[in-house]
Amino acid sequence: MKNTIMAIGLSIGITACNPSDREAVNPFLAEYATPFEVPPFDKISVDDYQPAFASAIEEQVKEIEAITGNSAAPDFENTVVALDQSGGLLRKVNSVFSGLNSANTSDAMQALSREISPVLSKHHDDIMLNPVLFGKVKAVYDKRESLNLDKEQAKLLEETYKDFVRGGANLPAEKQARLRELNSEISLMQLTFSQNMLKETNAFQLVVDKREDLSGLPENLISVAAEEAKKSGQEGKWIFTLQNPSVMPFLQFSDNRQLRERIFKGYINRGNNNNENDNREVVKKLVSLRLEKARIMGFDDYAAFALEDRMAKDAASVYKLLDDVWTPALAKTSEEAAALEEMMKSDGLDDRLQGWDWRYYNEKVVKARYNIDENETRPYFRLENVREGLFYVVNRLYGLTFTEIKDIPKPHEDAIAFECRDAAGQHRGIVYMDYFPRASKRGGAWCGSYRSQTYRDGKKVAPVITIVCNFSKPADGKPALLSLDEANTMFHEFGHALHNLFKDVHYYGVAGVPRDFVELPSQIMEHWVLEPEVLKVYAKHFETGEVIPQELVDKIDNSARYGQGFVTSEYLQASFLDMDFHVLREIPAGFDVLKFEDDAMNRRGALSQIPPRYRSTYFNHTMGGGYTAGYYSYMWAEVLDADAFESFREAGDIFDSATAARFRDFILTPGGIDDAMIMYKNFKGKDPSIDPLLRNRGLK
Numbered sequence: 001m002k003n004t005i006m007a008i009g010l011s012i013g014i015t016a017c018n019p020s021d022r023e024a025v026n027p028f029l030a031e032y033a034t035p036f037e038v039p040p041f042d043k044i045s046v047d048d049y050q051p052a053f054a055s056a057i058e059e060q061v062k063e064i065e066a067i068t069g070n071s072a073a074p075d076f077e078n079t080v081v082a083l084d085q086s087g088g089l090l091r092k093v094n095s096v097f098s099g100l101n102s103a104n105t106s107d108a109m110q111a112l113s114r115e116i117s118p119v120l121s122k123h124h125d126d127i128m129l130n131p132v133l134f135g136k137v138k139a140v141y142d143k144r145e146s147l148n149l150d151k152e153q154a155k156l157l158e159e160t161y162k163d164f165v166r167g168g169a170n171l172p173a174e175k176q177a178r179l180r181e182l183n184s185e186i187s188l189m190q191l192t193f194s195q196n197m198l199k200e201t202n203a204f205q206l207v208v209d210k211r212e213d214l215s216g217l218p219e220n221l222i223s224v225a226a227e228e229a230k231k232s233g234q235e236g237k238w239i240f241t242l243q244n245p246s247v248m249p250f251l252q253f254s255d256n257r258q259l260r261e262r263i264f265k266g267y268i269n270r271g272n273n274n275n276e277n278d279n280r281e282v283v284k285k286l287v288s289l290r291l292e293k294a295r296i297m298g299f300d301d302y303a304a305f306a307l308e309d310r311m312a313k314d315a316a317s318v319y320k321l322l323d324d325v326w327t328p329a330l331a332k333t334s335e336e337a338a339a340l341e342e343m344m345k346s347d348g349l350d351d352r353l354q355g356w357d358w359r360y361y362n363e364k365v366v367k368a369r370y371n372i373d374e375n376e377t378r379p380y381f382r383l384e385n386v387r388e389g390l391f392y393v394v395n396r397l398y399g400l401t402f403t404e405i406k407d408i409p410k411p412h413e414d415a416i417a418f419e420c421r422d423a424a425g426q427h428r429g430i431v432y433m434d435y436f437p438r439a440s441k442r443g444g445a446w447c448g449s450y451r452s453q454t455y456r457d458g459k460k461v462a463p464v465i466t467i468v469c470n471f472s473k474p475a476d477g478k479p480a481l482l483s484l485d486e487a488n489t490m491f492h493e494f495g496h497a498l499h500n501l502f503k504d505v506h507y508y509g510v511a512g513v514p515r516d517f518v519e520l521p522s523q524i525m526e527h528w529v530l531e532p533e534v535l536k537v538y539a540k541h542f543e544t545g546e547v548i549p550q551e552l553v554d555k556i557d558n559s560a561r562y563g564q565g566f567v568t569s570e571y572l573q574a575s576f577l578d579m580d581f582h583v584l585r586e587i588p589a590g591f592d593v594l595k596f597e598d599d600a601m602n603r604r605g606a607l608s609q610i611p612p613r614y615r616s617t618y619f620n621h622t623m624g625g626g627y628t629a630g631y632y633s634y635m636w637a638e639v640l641d642a643d644a645f646e647s648f649r650e651a652g653d654i655f656d657s658a659t660a661a662r663f664r665d666f667i668l669t670p671g672g673i674d675d676a677m678i679m680y681k682n683f684k685g686k687d688p689s690i691d692p693l694l695r696n697r698g699l700k
Contacts, residue, residue, distance in 0.1 A: 029089075042409045053090075053116055056090035083137070102468070129176050134169040155672065156509045197443075203277070207229070209237045217250065221249050244443060257357070271616075272594065280594065284587070302628070311516045315583050325572060329564075336566055369562065392538065414434055415466075416433050445467075454508065465497045479542050514672075520680075533654065534654075580600045596616075643692050644680075647663075
């Protein structure tokens with residue numbers, strides 16, 4: 001292990017100094033003297049990470065050596081718990097680094113992440129492939145029946161042992177050596193993919209210099225585009241980007257078909273532009289490396305390896321779910337395409353429907369059929385009001401309250417901090433919210449944490465959570481007005497936050513849940529967004545304060561299921577693509593990533609006008625890691641969330657306290673102490689049904 005420490009020090013350029021000196025200048029190496037012990041973001045510089053990572057790794061190495069060097073017989077406390085609690089400083093440093101590297105990165109941080117990635121991979125492998133450590137864990141595991149462990153302790157022991165086995169501890173030495181190489185390469189390739197995608201997204205600009213070319217676009221979008229141009233030194237013009245709040249409404253509303261085509265092609269060709277950010281070879285390399293890793297671990301393909309410890313268990317179960325929804329979704333999509341083509345003809349356009357036409361003519365059809373468009377609803381969805389509606393729902397369900405805190409360090413100046421307290425007034429945690437896009441932030445929306453819930457010296461430590469979004473920016477001097485989709489996103493991500501706020505576990509090793517269960521707490525929150533009782537609380541016109549009229553609510557409700565063929569199909573296509581890559585058992589030398597993608601879509605009869613929600617070269621969920629062979633999880637969890645919300649309906653009250661208490665106790669609180677399906681059955685009392693999902697999407 002001493003050689004490991006030396007290698008780490010050399011690889012990330014540590015200059016040795018004494019611990020007290022380091023603590024005096026490095027905020028990570030001392031206790032946080034901040035409100036609620038949040039990270040002192042204002043005092044952290046990029047230069048602090050290298051020495052902090054080195055100290056953290058060195059500290060955990062010593063903790064592992066203390067376990068392996070202990071002459072006492074291995075038991076649950078001196079081996080399993082000691083291992084679980086090791087690496088505290090590393091968790092502290094890495095949570096901040098990874099969080100900020102996603103939400104507010106820089107060239108220096110991206111360079112550092114490429115440097116640190118293989119170091120962290122090696123450190124993890126040094127633990128998982130430590131034969132003495134594994135021997136001690138196995139000795140405890142082998143006598144598990146006689147240890148009188150409670151449920152949480154038993155689960156920790158089981159998961160710890162399984163982690164070692166899945167980490168390669170049972171492999172012969174030569175395969176362990178190759179596994180180390182693969183883990184390092186995969187980690188670096190995933191990082192490369194994500195960095196390339198961010199660069200590609202930021203590189204594209206659609207510059208409009210004629211006012212007539214803005215025809216059809218909402219004034220708010222035009223104002224934001226003008227501000228974007230001004231910041232870029234092109235005052236008097238308008239710049240539209242590939243950030244979702246810019247590109248999606250442009251495709252939805254722009255009357256200029258040629259410009260829609262340009263921005264659409266810019267969007268779907270990210271990572272496929274024959275430049276230094278091209279991701280095609282990265283995808284090919286990643287799929288090959290993952291397959292080799294799966295083979296070394298004794299599996300036929302990577303999906304089999306990844307799914308082993310998820311709810312789905314195997315690829316056949318995933319494909320069955322996707323196929324069951326694909327058939328009605330494809331039929332619905334074909335109906336929608338015919339309606340759009342009719343609208344094109346009535347618009348005087350005698351041409352074939354294209355990808356850059358779909359959102360535009362879908363908006364026209366919705367307006368014609370239901371007399372509603374997004375610009376009519378946005379004024380009632382002021383960001384701050386939507387947030388208050390969210391807090392109202394959470395308070396009614398669980399008794400939580402949220403109070404904004406001004407005087408507290410923040411991960412970015414745009415972030416807002418809230419303290420959460422429970423019904424008894426006890427502190428539950430801190431939640432940061434960071435809403436708007438910027439070049440230093442990756443796309444999409446996510447919920448992360450700067451500190452996970454844990455116990456320290458027998459006392460519960462509350463989490464520090466961050467919700468990061470890319471919502472439509474407010475025009476200068478005006479409030480941010482959200483689309484219905486963005487309102488859904490706010491509720492969705494807050495569901496993840498609730499999962500973190502209510503989780504109550506004593507060990508890090510049982511804090512997580514399977515990937516295909518993790519979206520249940522988030523997706524169920526979306527069901528409250530458009531409930532009439534909730535709309536009356538928060539959907540108020542930003543200028544007049546008028547509550548959204550019932551007539552408009554009825555229009556929203558009547559139109560809600562229209563377009564679900566498109567929405568469902570583009571999602572399913574990405575899910576199929578993710579699985580198809582990872583059930584491969586051979587990667588030919590001339591493997592063409594985009595041809596593979598086209599073949600996967602064509603054999604299922606997908607409409608050419610609808611690309612997968614994420615094409616291969618910008619599919620960060622799977623190629624960047626996290627949802628590898630797991631993008632299906634949103635649909636899997638939707639079966640659960642749609643079925644779970646039926647329980648509130650059946651109780652006759654969407655805020656039924658008994659149902660909410662069961663959901664809190666059986667879904668949000670246990671972490672991974674119970675098997676995921678057991679948790680669901682404990683809540684529901686029976687197996688989930690797919691029927692509510694199909695009804696909600698208008699597919700049944």
